[in-house]
Amino acid sequence: MSLVALSELLGASVRDASGAVRGRVREIAVTPQEHPTRIAFLIVRTSDGERMLPVAAVKSAGSRVRAATDASAWERYSPSDGVLLLKRDLLDQQIIDVHGRKVVRVNDVEMESTPVNSGRGVGAPGLSHVSLNVVAVDVGARGAIRRLSKGVVPSFTLRALLEKIPPRVIPWQYVNLIEADPARRVKLKIAYEGLSKLHPADIADIVEDLPPGDREAVFETIDEEVAAETLEELDPDIKLAVVESLDRDRVADIVEEMDPDAAADLLGELNDEQTGDILKQMQPAERREVAQLLEFHEHTAAGRMTTEFLAVADTAVVDDAIEALKRFEGSREALATIYLISSVQTLVGSVPLVKIATSSPSAQLAQLSEDPVFCAPDTPQAEVAALFDKYNLITLAVVDEHGRLSGIITADDVITMLRHRD
Amino acid sequence: MKLSIKGFRGWRTRVALALAVIGPGFITANVDNDAGGIATYSVAGAQFGYSLLWTMIPITIALVIVQEMSSRMGAVTGKGLSDLIREEFGFRVTFFLMLALIVCNFGNVVAEFAGVASSMELFGVSKYIVVPLAAFVVWAIVVHGTYNSVEKIFLAASGFYIAYIASGVLAHPDWKAAALSTVTRPDSLGFRNYGYLSMVIGLVGTTIAPWMQFYLQASIVEKGVTVRQYRASRLDVIIGCLFTDVVAWFIIVACAATLHSVGKFDIETGADAAQALRPLAGDWAYVLFAAGLFNASLFAASILPISTAYVVCEGLGLESGLDKRFDEAPAFYWLYTALIVFGAGVLLIPRFPLFQVMVLSQVANGILLPFVLIPVLLLINDKELMGAHVNSRWYNVVAWITVGVMIALTLAMFIVRR
Numbered sequence: 001m002s003l004v005a006l007s008e009l010l011g012a013s014v015r016d017a018s019g020a021v022r023g024r025v026r027e028i029a030v031t032p033q034e035h036p037t038r039i040a041f042l043i044v045r046t047s048d049g050e051r052m053l054p055v056a057a058v059k060s061a062g063s064r065v066r067a068a069t070d071a072s073a074w075e076r077y078s079p080s081d082g083v084l085l086l087k088r089d090l091l092d093q094q095i096i097d098v099h100g101r102k103v104v105r106v107n108d109v110e111m112e113s114t115p116v117n118s119g120r121g122v123g124a125p126g127l128s129h130v131s132l133n134v135v136a137v138d139v140g141a142r143g144a145i146r147r148l149s150k151g152v153v154p155s156f157t158l159r160a161l162l163e164k165i166p167p168r169v170i171p172w173q174y175v176n177l178i179e180a181d182p183a184r185r186v187k188l189k190i191a192y193e194g195l196s197k198l199h200p201a202d203i204a205d206i207v208e209d210l211p212p213g214d215r216e217a218v219f220e221t222i223d224e225e226v227a228a229e230t231l232e233e234l235d236p237d238i239k240l241a242v243v244e245s246l247d248r249d250r251v252a253d254i255v256e257e258m259d260p261d262a263a264a265d266l267l268g269e270l271n272d273e274q275t276g277d278i279l280k281q282m283q284p285a286e287r288r289e290v291a292q293l294l295e296f297h298e299h300t301a302a303g304r305m306t307t308e309f310l311a312v313a314d315t316a317v318v319d320d321a322i323e324a325l326k327r328f329e330g331s332r333e334a335l336a337t338i339y340l341i342s343s344v345q346t347l348v349g350s351v352p353l354v355k356i357a358t359s360s361p362s363a364q365l366a367q368l369s370e371d372p373v374f375c376a377p378d379t380p381q382a383e384v385a386a387l388f389d390k391y392n393l394i395t396l397a398v399v400d401e402h403g404r405l406s407g408i409i410t411a412d413d414v415i416t417m418l419r420h421r422d
Numbered sequence: 423m424k425l426s427i428k429g430f431r432g433w434r435t436r437v438a439l440a441l442a443v444i445g446p447g448f449i450t451a452n453v454d455n456d457a458g459g460i461a462t463y464s465v466a467g468a469q470f471g472y473s474l475l476w477t478m479i480p481i482t483i484a485l486v487i488v489q490e491m492s493s494r495m496g497a498v499t500g501k502g503l504s505d506l507i508r509e510e511f512g513f514r515v516t517f518f519l520m521l522a523l524i525v526c527n528f529g530n531v532v533a534e535f536a537g538v539a540s541s542m543e544l545f546g547v548s549k550y551i552v553v554p555l556a557a558f559v560v561w562a563i564v565v566h567g568t569y570n571s572v573e574k575i576f577l578a579a580s581g582f583y584i585a586y587i588a589s590g591v592l593a594h595p596d597w598k599a600a601a602l603s604t605v606t607r608p609d610s611l612g613f614r615n616y617g618y619l620s621m622v623i624g625l626v627g628t629t630i631a632p633w634m635q636f637y638l639q640a641s642i643v644e645k646g647v648t649v650r651q652y653r654a655s656r657l658d659v660i661i662g663c664l665f666t667d668v669v670a671w672f673i674i675v676a677c678a679a680t681l682h683s684v685g686k687f688d689i690e691t692g693a694d695a696a697q698a699l700r701p702l703a704g705d706w707a708y709v710l711f712a713a714g715l716f717n718a719s720l721f722a723a724s725i726l727p728i729s730t731a732y733v734v735c736e737g738l739g740l741e742s743g744l745d746k747r748f749d750e751a752p753a754f755y756w757l758y759t760a761l762i763v764f765g766a767g768v769l770l771i772p773r774f775p776l777f778q779v780m781v782l783s784q785v786a787n788g789i790l791l792p793f794v795l796i797p798v799l800l801l802i803n804d805k806e807l808m809g810a811h812v813n814s815r816w817y818n819v820v821a822w823i824t825v826g827v828m829i830a831l832t833l834a835m836f837i838v839r840r
Contacts, residue, residue, distance in 0.1 A: 144739075147512070147513040147514060148514055148517060211500035213499075237646060
């Protein structure tokens with residue numbers, strides 16, 4: 001078992017069963033549909049065009065390649081979409097490092113060469129070949145120097161020299177390829193699963209580093225919920241660019257998963273035609289919520305609030321509140337306070353989540369309740385921030401002229417608002 | 423790389439957005455006429471009178487085409503030039519090109535600081551004071567993110583270029599001779615002369631500087647210009663190029679009319695070049711020249727080192743970004759610091775030939791230019807990359823001719839030198 005670098009293998013001479021040099025390695029192919037990391041075949045440039053050499057017929061692969069079959073047995077190569085070609089698709093391209101949470105450029109690819117002996121019985125030599133698997137991507141100096149010195153420095157000395165340089169590699173399981181063509185993404189089984197598991201803020205960081213075409217690729221592929229959360233974390237200019245470049249129904253799907261206030265903020269930045277198109281594609285319930293918020297001016301309490309809050313009757317007990325918590329579909333930040341409303345829907349109390357967690361299930365919420373801090377929908381955002389500061393709030397209730405709870409503002413919104421004001 | 427308020431990238435976006443009316447083409451035009459530019463055009467006029475004016479029209483055509491290609495590539499691919507070169511041509515090519523770019527750009531940085539020193543010399547301020555101060559100011563403007571507020575001042579002060587147009591007129595040049603020289607074919611005898619050849623190369627190099635191609639494409643990408651929006655900004659690119667070259671033409675004419683005609687063929691200091699503005703400003707020519715040169719130099723000096731650091735680090739896949747700490751992006755910060763420290767430091771050598779270096783750096787630009795243009799042409803004709811937006815045939819003809827001519831001129835220059 002040994003490591004072979006892609007740059008060592010590319011351009012290597014290929015000898016067939018007869019021992020004569022028949023061509024040079026031009027490309028290395030992986031078929032993700034069959035196996036995600038195993039090299040399927042080598043593309044050899046011969047005097048008779050390009051041929052596919054299956055790895056099962058490769059006796060050894062390093063700076064020289066020896067095949068077990070005759071060159072005439074090698075099939076002609078014809079390009080197809082579902083094949084990952086390491087030099088074209090990976091070398092010098094950008095990939096997403098899911099573990100390091102950034103976008104990096106590939107200097108070289110490391111493969112593991114394992115001899116496979118398919119001999120029958122003890123003593124019989126059998127047909128042995130190598131199994132080549134992609135193990136890691138080199139993004140550091142080792143790969144860079146190997147690329148620079150190839151052909152100039154003899155491979156043996158080069159290997160010895162390179163051993164001294166600490167490697168910077170990314171194991172293949174952390175690599176997410178970037179492919180702008182949706183059809184190819186399916187064929188190459190690129191689903192950005194690893195990427196989707198990251199914190200949305202980290203995904204946003206990664207996406208911001210990508211060129212526009214690749215950004216769309218990510219947003220078209222990842223789960224809508226993840227996309228929604230990531231979109232909220234993006235820089236405003238890039239957020240707009242992404243939304244404008246995606247299909248309207250895809251945007252609608254994502255916007256449905258967003259918090260209504262974030263969705264309203266986003267749609268508010270688009271022109272009327274785009275906003276209208278997207279609203280049309282949304283589900284009626286979500287559309288109503290967002291449309292409502294869109295009407296309010298951005299820099300007031302109403303413009304900052306979300307309509308997804310937790311409110312229960314003032315006659316309820318702690319257990320009812322916990323049930324409501326379990327059913328709640330809004331953001332985590334909104335859960336910090338459970339509001340109490342009267343039989344006529346007016347706001348009468350607020351219970352911090354802490355009290356719910358530390359009280360017995362049968363305790364009356366009205367007993368645990370505190371005086372709610374609230375403001376009117378047209379309160380300017382500066383005053384909203386002042387209220388948060390004065391009362392050390394985590395959430396602030398927004399109440400209409402009848403005393404009914406219209407929405408809440410959460411602390412993270414205030415922080416964002418304060419940072420962007422300058 | 424976050425588009426943070428401090429980051430260079432956010433700053434360039436702000437620049438572009440704030441100047442939505444004016445556009446990247448105009449900014450390009452102004453940065454084009456930097457210290458190296460002013461010096462080269464001045465020397466061209468002083469040494470050769472009107473006889474180099476013929477270069478202006480072909481250079482303008484070439485400039486428009488090259489700038490347009492850079493912007494088109496940026497808008498269609500959404501990637502910077504060094505990224506594209508890395509992806510299509512591989513690590514080795516990128517590495518050597520980046521190395522050459524660092525050397526060439528270093529020369530340009532030296533020229534910018536030389537411009538600052540040269541302009542302040544006219545007021546008797548020693549370069550030993552001015553240069554370190556300028557280096558510090560440049561560093562502070564970029565690292566502390568105050569560029570966007572200062573940038574408007576730079577651009578407004580770029581109005582000083584009008585002074586050359588006015589001076590050129592007031593010098594009562596031989597309009598007929600100037601116009602004739604602009605449109606007639608050059609005397610082939612000139613091409614046997616080393617000085618003539620290197621001046622032609624310098625003129626091309628200062629107008630179509632390699633670093634500008636990387637910067638312009640990166641700005642287009644940064645601004646998020648899409649293919650649809652691009653058509654609208656194409657006009658801005660063309661107008662910017664025309665403005666640049668009109669100013670260049672007048673600088674040459676002003677120097678030809680004032681310096682060459684009185685037999686002052688050698689420009690060694692800023693004071694010599696300032697004479698060109700006498701017809702306009704009389705004794706105030708010094709002040710006018712100094713102000714214009716100082717502004718142009720500081721403007722370009724603020725852009726060039728940081729742009730080089732970004733381009734090289736991105737091409738080589740190294741961490742870059744002002745929003746990162748020094749230890750997170752060492753190569754980036756070292757390169758940026760070295761360009762400023764050594765670029766400015768070199769000038770402190772006693773009896774440093776300021777003006778000659780300014781011109782020489784532009785000749786270096788001209789020599790490197792084909793090596794940047796060839797990848798650009800290969801990329802822009804790649805259907806997979808550019809889709810329907812590949813070059814038309816006559817575009818290719820003009821562009822390849824430019825490449826061919828530049829290589830021929832450079833070879834000729836080295837041959838003749840023997």
